[in-house]
Amino acid sequence: MLELRNITAGYDTGTVLRDVSIVVPDNAVVALLGPNGAGKTTLLRVASGLLKPYSGQILIDGQDVTGQAPYKLSRKGIIHVPEGRGIFPSLTVADNILLQSPAGDYRKSYKTATATFPRLGERARQIAGTMSGGEQQMLALSHAYVANPNVVLLDEVSMGLAPKIVEEIFEYLTDLGRQGVAQLLVEQYVGQALKMADYVYILDRGRISFAGEPGEISEEKIMNSYLGSLAS
Template sequence: MLELTDVSAGYGETAVLADVSLWVPPRSVVALLGANGAGKTTLLRVASGLLKPSAGRMSLDGTDVTGKAPHVLANRGVCHVPEGRGIFPTLTVRDNLIIQAGDGNADDAVERAVSAFPILGEKLSQLAGSLSGGQQQMLSLSRAYVTDPSYVLLDEVSMGLAPVVVDEIFESLATLAAQGRALLLVEQYVTRALDLADYVYLLARGRIEFAGEPGELDAERLMARYMGGTHA
């Protein structure tokens, strides 16, 4: 289990999260919902080690990993797919996949990525920055396939994509879940997130205001009160 207990965090003098507790059980999908500025990205940055909490505790499979560096958490099975398509635009698709694989087998990494996203197989020699937005997102999401993680943190992976590409992205997320990965999903498409999730947390102004199962939430009321985004 990935567990955050009474975590507070922010940037300099700016507090963003206050006493946040959240659990991601193995092989589950947890949706983290909230309006822009609620602190969702900050929470994912804490969970992947990119930001050290100012208070609280984080544990991974029973081990205290509070304040551990990102590479330590990555080696323990945490994969962070950030908002904004975290790729190397001046490198080829193949080189991006090899970098994502780290110390893993390069050919195996390419094979896994292409199996998940066949279009990338046609673009291996192409510069990543010249791909379409949807293809760049697929390349970014490939790290969740090539590194064989236990926990995948996903920050708005459907943002700015055409509906047909969003469908592909959500199919890939369902595949990751079916393969036994635990997903912590920050997502603007509320209904889609709730359909995929086993559990849901609602974050508002840096605090958890709801934790439970998706069936306990009304998506329309959630959108009207907290989200200000898209529920399709």
């Protein structure tokens, strides 16, 4: 279980998150929704160790891991698929999979990645940055399959993709959930996120404005909260 407890964090330009608490239970999908600028990406950066919070704690199965480096959190099963693909565009597809793989486990990882995403096998020697946006996102998502994670942090994985590819990406995420991998999902397609989610948090101007199950809030109310934030 991943728990972010009373997180306050930000950058040189100012505080972004204020006393934010989120729990991602084992085997659960948690949707983190909210308008642009609410702090969703910042929260994922804190959870993966890329950004140290001003205060608060990050706990994995009750163990305080606050301040640990990203590679240490990765070894504890926290995988971050960032906004904007999250691949090495100048390397081949095969080399990207190699870098995603646990040490000494490349052959198994390559087999898993290409079995899950056959197009990656077809383009193994291709420079990753020359593939289509959908194929690059598949390569980024393959990290969640080969690294044996406990929790995957997903930041707008559908961004910039055609609707047909978005449906395909969500099928992969659903499959990942069936395998028992917990997910903290930041997503612009609210309806898709609600279908997948076991729990929902809405982040608004750096604070949690709703926490509960999908049945407790409608997509319409969520969108109204977005519009209310933009109007204020």
